[in-house]
Amino acid sequence: MKRVRIAMIGYRFMGRVHAHAYRTVHHFFPDCPEPELALLVGRDEAALKQAAQQLGFKRWTTDWRAAVQDPQIDAVDISSTGNNHCEVALAAAAAKKHVICEKPLANTLPEAREMVLAVERAGITNMTAFNYRRVPAVSFAKRMIEEGRLGRIYHFRARYLQDWILDPQFPLVWRLQADQAGSGPHGDLNAHLIDLSRYLVGEIESVCGMKETFIHERPTVDGKARAKVSVEDAALFLARFQGGALGSFEATRFAAGRKNHLTWEINGEKGSLEFDLERLNELRFYSEEDRGTERGFRRIYVTEGQHPYVAAWWPPGHILGYEHTFTHEVLDFLRAVRDGKPVAPDFRDGLRCQAVLDAVLRSTSTGGWEHPEA
Numbered sequence: 001m002k003r004v005r006i007a008m009i010g011y012r013f014m015g016r017v018h019a020h021a022y023r024t025v026h027h028f029f030p031d032c033p034e035p036e037l038a039l040l041v042g043r044d045e046a047a048l049k050q051a052a053q054q055l056g057f058k059r060w061t062t063d064w065r066a067a068v069q070d071p072q073i074d075a076v077d078i079s080s081t082g083n084n085h086c087e088v089a090l091a092a093a094a095a096k097k098h099v100i101c102e103k104p105l106a107n108t109l110p111e112a113r114e115m116v117l118a119v120e121r122a123g124i125t126n127m128t129a130f131n132y133r134r135v136p137a138v139s140f141a142k143r144m145i146e147e148g149r150l151g152r153i154y155h156f157r158a159r160y161l162q163d164w165i166l167d168p169q170f171p172l173v174w175r176l177q178a179d180q181a182g183s184g185p186h187g188d189l190n191a192h193l194i195d196l197s198r199y200l201v202g203e204i205e206s207v208c209g210m211k212e213t214f215i216h217e218r219p220t221v222d223g224k225a226r227a228k229v230s231v232e233d234a235a236l237f238l239a240r241f242q243g244g245a246l247g248s249f250e251a252t253r254f255a256a257g258r259k260n261h262l263t264w265e266i267n268g269e270k271g272s273l274e275f276d277l278e279r280l281n282e283l284r285f286y287s288e289e290d291r292g293t294e295r296g297f298r299r300i301y302v303t304e305g306q307h308p309y310v311a312a313w314w315p316p317g318h319i320l321g322y323e324h325t326f327t328h329e330v331l332d333f334l335r336a337v338r339d340g341k342p343v344a345p346d347f348r349d350g351l352r353c354q355a356v357l358d359a360v361l362r363s364t365s366t367g368g369w370e371h372p373e374a
């Protein structure tokens, strides 16, 4: 397969990021099948037409069902809000189209289960878009852990902090409405942390969490009324991993001054690794094997050709950014489509993440420890 014809649902934040990734991927990774931005889907005709022209799509439509069934389409990219993921994915599976879906995979655990069944039965390539696995520094950390550089892992400690709704007058956008978003920073931000923890440390065995909504009512988007916020503003939980490690997770939109502050630290018997998304070209590594009085955290600049994905880009020290993680994500998706092979994280990974999210929410009601039930 030389070309993969893409229908993309959604053209705002993730739509723009994914379109950018499709447009750059073949330029830097010429062995990858060339994606064709064939069809863009949205709901507002005028804005959609403008987006299609700006992002480089050949055609556009407001009918996602027609797009998914279009014989001129090979793969469907679901970059829409969470309430739309399940029905589009089921239709894509029925039409035997390969599918990449933004996170969280679904708004509910039953939806995620249904989606996994559908894509596995259809035998199509399926991917959940947890792009942070494909920050070169994160992929490199995974390699170091697999090589045993940390030894047995004791702790995973992660935070994803933002502050964009700190102002009580910030309007009630879709992310603050449960019928569209499913949950607040839990499904939005903790989902990323859970996926990273599964990638780097392993499966989560049990969780205990809490959540809070600080501002209960906000102005509607048109400014004409006030309405109830139906998601949490912050969600925190503790976890026990199957391998014996202990985890702590924190996601909030009320951390004043924090914009997109995703950090994690892993402590093992032989050392530690630390990552900060706002300095994503770097990894900090402490090794017990270093000797003497100079022992301490060192900064690994993950911009060398030997580091994952980096050789295709710039000379050492010529840094990469947020958008490159999506280029790497679509690269691996397109290669899997061409080769007819699985790619991780797939929908089953998305489901396992969803099961952890769900267990945490159950625990906020029961007040006790809960087990993920994928």
Ligand SMILES: NC(=O)c1ccc[n+]([C@@H]2O[C@H](COP(=O)([O-])OP(=O)(O)OC[C@H]3O[C@@H](n4cnc5c(N)ncnc54)[C@H](O)[C@@H]3O)[C@@H](O)[C@H]2O)c1
Residues within 6 Å of the ligand: 009, 010, 011, 012, 013, 014, 015, 041, 042, 043, 044, 064, 079, 080, 081, 082, 084, 102, 103, 104, 129, 130, 131, 188
């Ligand atoms: N991987 C990441 O780091 C990351 C970052 C942000 C958002 N996301 C995820 O991406 C998804 C979209 O979020 P966003 O920030 O791009 O939102 P957004 O509000 O910027 O865009 C949402 C898009 O969905 C489209 N849409 C919704 N329902 C539709 C329908 N029925 N038919 C056609 N189009 C429809 C809208 O028209 C819009 O273009 C969410 O699942 C979100 O959690 C992932």
